[in-house]
Amino acid sequence: MHLLHAWVNTSRNESTGFMQNAQNLISHLNAIVEDLSQNEQRIAHWILNDPSKVTTMTSQDLAQQCGVSQSSIIKFCKKIGLSGFPALKIALSADVARAQDAEQIHGDIFSDDPLSEVAQKMYNSKVAALSETLKGNTSAQLGAAVDRLVAADRIIILGVGGSALVAMDFGSKLTKLGTAVLQGMDAHIHLANLARFTENDLLVLISYSGKSKEVLAAAEYARQHNIPTIYLVGPSANITPESHELELHCVASENLVRSSSISTRTAQLAITDLLFILLAQRAEDMPSKIQDSQALVNRIK
Structure with missing residues (x-):
């Protein structure tokens, strides 16, 4: 029904x-x-x-x-x-x-909700985040993002808090395609590495609010030195991309309580996973690259 x-x-x-x-x-x-x-x-x-x-x-x-x-x-x-x-x-x-x-646990989920209702609400919030995020990005935007990922000599993917987990996941996937990604959860190390970046490299900033001080510092430096930048931000982020910058959007409705940004991460991962698949389509010998990466990891298991 x-x-x-x-x-x-x-x-x-x-x-x-x-x-x-x-x-x-x-x-x-x-x-x-x-x-x-x-x-x-x-x-x-x-x-x-x-x-x-x-x-x-x-x-x-x-x-x-x-x-x-x-x-x-x-x-x-x-x-x-x-x-x-x-x-x-x-x-x-x-x-x-x-x-x-009742205590609000997450979004419209409350402490006295029955299990079946919690499951349905969580499912609905994730589906809504995926649907709105898909609508919020054009094929042209996504294609341009892939172009920049392909062209970059080196890539820094910077996020703070929950966004740092998304950044690590995206970076891990990109390395399987042979992309040179500077990994790590420490934003300060990323900022130090960014100081050695040039116009041939790429900075990817992941932040729903677009207001994290580490993200703002990286964005300002990249703009001053013409370092290509991809922003993955929420609809409230106040960004006006310049010619060497690109903005992608993730949309999640988590007003009132964002205890762990569950829908936000769902939306962010939807975009980073899509970019990975689009990159994989372009990569030469993609299956063998992924197999070689996995084979090397399997040696220590």
């Missing part, structure tokens, strides 16, 4: 049309947002970004904020199984109150 139909069937009372407590509204909107029309997605995203504020608004207020008609708000409410805007505010109020009573 379609997620939207399942919600309507389980959440609407036949006599009143009001929602029952079969499933919380915020979790449901996260699950179905990709199935909605463009205007409906605009409404859903506005609600998800600030559910507390929506509980104090009129339908006309929300319509103005979303750039849609007031009737579109009412139709949206009915489509998701509610009798109207007042019912939506009641459902959101219940969700907001629940969030205050």
Whole structure:
């Protein structure tokens, strides 16, 4: 059964049309947002970004904020199984109150969620991150990134915190293709190595916020010395790439709590894995290179 139909069937009372407590509204909107029309997605995203504020608004207020008609708000409410805007505010109020009573573990997962609901919410958040990240990068951008990876004599992949794990994974994959990657988790060592880089090398910066001080320091140095740079950042990062720079995007919805940036890493890994596969397509004797790398590692097992 379609997620939207399942919600309507389980959440609407036949006599009143009001929602029952079969499933919380915020979790449901996260699950179905990709199935909605463009205007409906605009409404859903506005609600998800600030559910507390929506509980104090009129339908006309929300319509103005979303750039849609007031009737579109009412139709949206009915489509998701509610009798109207007042019912939506009641459902959101219940969700907001629940969030205050239960400990928020990650995203829209709370300490009192049953295992099945945790699994579904986690799955939904990862699928959403992958889908939005795919939409956020064009084939031209990805192709240009591969061109720069191929052309570089040496590569530094720098990330901080959770992004450092993604950087290490990407670097490890690239070495299997014979790429000269300077490995390590220490950002300070990367900065020291960057001081010896030239226009023939490449800097890859992985940071969802784009605001880590190590990332900013590396970006500033690379820009001053015309070192080609690829940024892999989130939508809120304020970057205006120059001619020798390229920006790729990862998109993850982890507002309120980002205890371990799970969806963010999913989005970042989706891009780095895709770049690796695209590089592998271009590499000569790719299977033999990977086999040689694995054979050498197997000698010490």
